[in-house]
Amino acid sequence: MQRHPVETRRNRSLQRFAGIFLFTALVLLLAYALTGFPQEKNIWFVSETEQKTYSDPEIFRLDTNAAQHKTESASGKESAGSEAQWQLLLVNAQCPMPQDYEIALTELANGQAVDCRIESDLEAMLNACRAAGFSPLVCSSYRDEAYQRALYEKKVEEFAAKGLSAGEAETAAAQIVAYPGTSEHQTGLAVDIVDLNYQLLDEAQEDTPVQQWLLENSWRYGFILRYPDAHSGCTGITYEPWHYRYVGLDAAKLIYEQGLCLEEYLAQLP
Numbered sequence: 001m002q003r004h005p006v007e008t009r010r011n012r013s014l015q016r017f018a019g020i021f022l023f024t025a026l027v028l029l030l031a032y033a034l035t036g037f038p039q040e041k042n043i044w045f046v047s048e049t050e051q052k053t054y055s056d057p058e059i060f061r062l063d064t065n066a067a068q069h070k071t072e073s074a075s076g077k078e079s080a081g082s083e084a085q086w087q088l089l090l091v092n093a094q095c096p097m098p099q100d101y102e103i104a105l106t107e108l109a110n111g112q113a114v115d116c117r118i119e120s121d122l123e124a125m126l127n128a129c130r131a132a133g134f135s136p137l138v139c140s141s142y143r144d145e146a147y148q149r150a151l152y153e154k155k156v157e158e159f160a161a162k163g164l165s166a167g168e169a170e171t172a173a174a175q176i177v178a179y180p181g182t183s184e185h186q187t188g189l190a191v192d193i194v195d196l197n198y199q200l201l202d203e204a205q206e207d208t209p210v211q212q213w214l215l216e217n218s219w220r221y222g223f224i225l226r227y228p229d230a231h232s233g234c235t236g237i238t239y240e241p242w243h244y245r246y247v248g249l250d251a252a253k254l255i256y257e258q259g260l261c262l263e264e265y266l267a268q269l270p
């Protein structure tokens with residue numbers, strides 16, 4: 001019996017479609033065989049030690065179980081030398097805080113907060129000072145940028161009230177209170193330490209028993225007097241015999257022995 005022409009064309013179309021389908025399947029199988037099947041990726045994973053960033057200066061009870069953060073200097077270059085890079089972070093008027101800088105804070109006994117990595121050396125220094133018969137007090141430590149701005153603007157207002165122009169008041173204020181974004185206190189690596197029996201932040205602080213001990217021994221614990229009297233021209237900050245900065249044991253020893261400020265020490269590194 002002869003097939004109807006329409007049925008014959010339909011069968012031929014089905015045969016061509018089946019052939020194309022089989023050919024396409026064979027090509028795909030061959031491609032997978034040559035390149036390998038795609039691997040499943042874990043696209044949802046948060047470490048238990050995920051870094052946290054805090055901005056509220058009133059929040060000091062913080063998670064100290066935090067990951068190490070990227071440590072680059074404010075200029076974007078890693079500091080040289082044997083010290084870990086984060087310890088030598090330079091923050092001043094020319095080198096503001098890196099935009100992506102993150103910090104893990106830990107609370108001290110009196111509610112102040114510092115970078116968790118310096119806590120043990122700071123506590124060791126304070127305990128040694130107490131063991132020597134003195135009474136050190138950390139009166140200021142970590143500050144966020146908002147709090148730093150409030151301090152700076154208050155100082156500008158004080159100078160303006162004395163008759164200085166707006167520009168003069170801002171310049172004068174910046175020599176005493178760092179401009180927001182350029183303060184070491186925002187790193188969590190700096191602390192203001194005073195004598196419990198004399199808590200004024202003035203040059204007379206230098207003569208207290210606590211400061212005399214710290215000037216002689218702070219380097220042994222990785223700290224330096226950050227703004228020495230003879231180096232104001234280099235640091236851009238007036239003498240502060242209460243402001244100590246953690247730089248690590250090796251750097252602190254060299255800075256102390258050579259009578260340098262941090263800017264000078266970093267400038268001589270290869």
